[in-house]
Amino acid sequence: MARELQLMKGNEAIARAMIASGCDGYFGYPITPQSEVMETLMAEKPWETTGMVVLQAESEVASINMVYGGAATGKKVATSSSSPGISLMQEGLTYLAGAEIPCLIVNVMRGGPGLGTIQPSQSDYFQSVKGGGHGDYQLYTLAPASVQEMYDFVFDAWDIAFKYRNPVLILSDGAIGQCMEKLYTRDNVARWSEEERRANAPWGTWGKPAGRGHNIITSLELDSARQEVFNHKLQAKYAEMKEKEVRFEALNCEDADYIIVAYGSSSRIAMKAMQMAREKGIKVGLFRLITLFPFPTKQLAEVAKRVKGILCVEMSAGQMIEDVRLATQCGVKTEHFGRFGGIIPTPGEVLEALENKIIK
Amino acid sequence: MAIKGQIIIDTEHCKGCGVCVPVCPMKCIELSKEVNGKGYNFTHTVNDKCIGCASCAMVCPDGVISVYKKKI
Amino acid sequence: MNKDIEARKQELLNDGYEEVYTRTKVLTDAVMHYCPGCGHGTTHRLVAEVIDEMGIQDQVVGVSPVGCSVLAYNYFDVDFQEAAHGRAPAVATAIKRLNPDTFVFTYQGDGDLAAIGTAETIHAANRGENITMIFVNNGIYGMTGGQMAPTTLVGMRSATTPYGRRVDLNGYPLRMTELLSTLPGTYYVTRQSVQNPAAVRKAKAAIRKAFENQKQKKGLSFVEILSNCNSGWKMTPVAANKWMEDNMMPNYPIGDIKVDGKICEGIDANRLVLDHALTVMQ
Numbered sequence: 001m002a003r004e005l006q007l008m009k010g011n012e013a014i015a016r017a018m019i020a021s022g023c024d025g026y027f028g029y030p031i032t033p034q035s036e037v038m039e040t041l042m043a044e045k046p047w048e049t050t051g052m053v054v055l056q057a058e059s060e061v062a063s064i065n066m067v068y069g070g071a072a073t074g075k076k077v078a079t080s081s082s083s084p085g086i087s088l089m090q091e092g093l094t095y096l097a098g099a100e101i102p103c104l105i106v107n108v109m110r111g112g113p114g115l116g117t118i119q120p121s122q123s124d125y126f127q128s129v130k131g132g133g134h135g136d137y138q139l140y141t142l143a144p145a146s147v148q149e150m151y152d153f154v155f156d157a158w159d160i161a162f163k164y165r166n167p168v169l170i171l172s173d174g175a176i177g178q179c180m181e182k183l184y185t186r187d188n189v190a191r192w193s194e195e196e197r198r199a200n201a202p203w204g205t206w207g208k209p210a211g212r213g214h215n216i217i218t219s220l221e222l223d224s225a226r227q228e229v230f231n232h233k234l235q236a237k238y239a240e241m242k243e244k245e246v247r248f249e250a251l252n253c254e255d256a257d258y259i260i261v262a263y264g265s266s267s268r269i270a271m272k273a274m275q276m277a278r279e280k281g282i283k284v285g286l287f288r289l290i291t292l293f294p295f296p297t298k299q300l301a302e303v304a305k306r307v308k309g310i311l312c313v314e315m316s317a318g319q320m321i322e323d324v325r326l327a328t329q330c331g332v333k334t335e336h337f338g339r340f341g342g343i344i345p346t347p348g349e350v351l352e353a354l355e356n357k358i359i360k
Numbered sequence: 361m362a363i364k365g366q367i368i369i370d371t372e373h374c375k376g377c378g379v380c381v382p383v384c385p386m387k388c389i390e391l392s393k394e395v396n397g398k399g400y401n402f403t404h405t406v407n408d409k410c411i412g413c414a415s416c417a418m419v420c421p422d423g424v425i426s427v428y429k430k431k432i
Numbered sequence: 433m434n435k436d437i438e439a440r441k442q443e444l445l446n447d448g449y450e451e452v453y454t455r456t457k458v459l460t461d462a463v464m465h466y467c468p469g470c471g472h473g474t475t476h477r478l479v480a481e482v483i484d485e486m487g488i489q490d491q492v493v494g495v496s497p498v499g500c501s502v503l504a505y506n507y508f509d510v511d512f513q514e515a516a517h518g519r520a521p522a523v524a525t526a527i528k529r530l531n532p533d534t535f536v537f538t539y540q541g542d543g544d545l546a547a548i549g550t551a552e553t554i555h556a557a558n559r560g561e562n563i564t565m566i567f568v569n570n571g572i573y574g575m576t577g578g579q580m581a582p583t584t585l586v587g588m589r590s591a592t593t594p595y596g597r598r599v600d601l602n603g604y605p606l607r608m609t610e611l612l613s614t615l616p617g618t619y620y621v622t623r624q625s626v627q628n629p630a631a632v633r634k635a636k637a638a639i640r641k642a643f644e645n646q647k648q649k650k651g652l653s654f655v656e657i658l659s660n661c662n663s664g665w666k667m668t669p670v671a672a673n674k675w676m677e678d679n680m681m682p683n684y685p686i687g688d689i690k691v692d693g694k695i696c697e698g699i700d701a702n703r704l705v706l707d708h709a710l711t712v713m714q
Contacts, residue, residue: 024530025526025529025530027526053526053529053530055525055526055529057522057555058551058552058555059551061519061522061551061552062519062522062525062551062552062555063522065515065516065519065522065523065526065552066522066523066525066526067526068513068515068516068519068523068526069495069513069515069522069523069524069525069526069527070526070527070529070530071526072513072523072527073493073527073530073531075530075531077526077530091516092516092519095516099514205493205511205512205513205527206493206511206531206534207490207491207492207493207510207511207531207534207535208489208490208492208509208510208511209490210490214460214505214508214509214510214511214512215511215512216505216506216511216512216513216514217512217513217514218505218512218513218514219514220502220503220514365452366444366449368437368440368441368444370434370437372434373463375467375468375469376468377468377469377470377662377669377670378468378469378668378669378670379469379627379669379670379673381670382670383628383629400468412452413452413629414452414453414629415629417452417453418453418629418632418633419474419626419627419628419629419632420473420474420477421464421466421468421469421470421471421472421473421474421477422463422464422473423455423456423459423473423477424455425453426437426441426451426453426454426455427451427452427453427454428441428444428445428449428450428451428452429449429450429452430447430448430449430450
């Protein structure tokens with residue numbers, strides 16, 4: 001793989017990764033702090049190079065339903081938005097999950113509730129991994145902590161989405177979306193040929209050839225017994241993801257007396273706080289979540305057995321902490337620290353919270 | 361020379377809505393007094409004046425009427 | 433497939449008869465769930481016949497709505513997607529943009545298209561998406577039990593206007609077809625009906641034109657089909673068709689409004705905006 005070093009914004013990395021990973025279509029609607037995704041795509045004009053379709057929709061409601069329509073034809077289709085826009089997409093997301101359509105959604109989170117703020121936040125954890133829309137469903141949720149991961153996770157998303165026929169959510173935030181960092185880009189992966197599309201998505205609706213039955217994409221099943229069977233099938237799929245697709249990073253957890261659990265921007269601040277703590281002689285580790293669903297329950301529980309306390313850092317009122325406490329069966333002292341309204345905590349504040357809430 | 365028509369009605373799938381009855385120019389269709397398996401008074405022919413114009417088939421929402429004709 | 437019926441058909445053919453009409457194979461054998469006499473069945477038939485006659489069954493992707501025709505995908509033997517309520521035009525937009533060689537049609541009712549999906553409808557039309565939109569207007573929400581739709585006539589009773597629709601409470605009947613004709617993105621806009629053989633033939637010709645336009649990449653073709661909702665209107669199918677002619681048609685005049693991207697002669701600006709809007713149901 002030819003790796004080229006570049007300096008790039010997180011949002012731009014998402015857009016470039018879409019083009020480079022053979023994405024067939026993007027449908028979006030402007031919202032701060034992620035508008036650079038579509039702006040980059042429009043400036044790059046991939047329809048002239050890879051043939052990727054890019055369209056500005058009339059709303060997030062329309063863009064997620066365009067994703068539904070396009071992705072149901074067995075193509076790689078994506079959208080991106082930020083928190084209020086993602087709220088509007090929830091109906092579409094539950095349809096996508098219910099109809100088992102692989103696709104990519106990027107949420108560059110901002111503060112809420114309501115119109116909230118345009119600054120970074122991590123208060124959409126519940127919305128992302130606890131449903132969001134109606135019905136029993138899950139989105140495979142990746143939390144990038146760098147511009148490099150914004151880029152790389154787009155490639156990973158397609159693999160998971162098509163392997164499981166499930167929507168994938170990249171849950172980022174305004175800090176990662178807006179910051180510029182170096183990253184290594186990859187060579188372009190060609191968009192799927194017609195034959196590849198048909199082989200990878202035999203369920204897709206591209207026009208029924210003679211000899212096969214008509215493909216139907218729907219999330220409706222009026223027969224309760226059949227709907228229950230389908231729900232079991234979905235749950236089995238999610239169970240398999242929990243078994244095989246968990247991703248996390250454990251730093252300095254082997255000898256740690258305390259660990260910080262965090263993801264995305266917060267995990268970078270936590271890493272600095274961990275270093276500051278170690279300089280003071282406090283053995284702190286960082287357990288960074290990469291997949292929020294599936295949550296690394298077993299792996300965290302294993303680490304937690306060896307520590308005296310856990311600080312959860314999240315730019316929210318404390319959402320992820322519920323899953324941390326479930327993972328450890330509340331067996332370890334676990335507290336939350338976060339800031340609201342788009343304020344990013346400093347490493348010093350995190351260390352202070354660790355000392356005051358956990359160590360004391 | 362005249363045209364003789366014939367219609368074949370899938371009576372089991374007829375819902376007895378009756379929209380074919382008033383559109384028949386030869387008045388050869390009526391709803392039967394009997395019912396089909398679904399309990400509908402299906403449509404049936406009551407004379408042999410059919411000219412194969414297919415008006416009945418045109419308006420049938422369920423496509424249960426097939427129309428044939430020949431010159432005699 | 434009823435073997436006895438097939439045998440009788442063969443018998444007639446052997447006897448020198450020619451086939452004038454039989455159910456198209458683009459419809460599946462599934463029995464449609466629509467109420468007896470409902471225009472949805474007839475409209476389905478016409479769309480399927482056009483697909484059959486154009487020989488495009490292997491290139492069609494349909495999009496069904498939420499409403500009475502939610503299960504349309506069971507009745508057409510073509511690839512089909514079922515959209516969220518009102519979103520069919522957005523769904524169809526992406527199908528067509530990503531698969532420009534397919535024929536994409538949406539099939540929606542008046543609640544789906546003219547209420548909850550107004551934005552998607554207008555913007556798909558305004559972008560001039562190269563798709564075919566079939567809009568079945570029966571002036572009521574059929575599936576949920578006969579509530580007021582945006583198209584319900586002034587004075588018309590429904591489950592949520594039990595004393596008749598009042599303009600001061602509920603506003604005016606919305607005429608999406610006239611409205612869409614004013615957008616430069618629409619190429620063909622027409623209103624048809626399916627209550628008698630002549631109307632059915634015209635409606636089929638309109639649907640054919642709408643698909644032919646798509647073949648020639650002309651932009652959006654929009655075919656409104658006035659239909660009865662006999663169970664929602666609480667009438668027999670035959671009486672409902674008569675009622676539709678007497679009451680719906682003065683408010684929703686039948687005929688082409690825009691052909692080949694141009695507003696038809698005799699359709700003046702007043703028709704598009706004002707007249708008929710206040711025709712009160714007798």
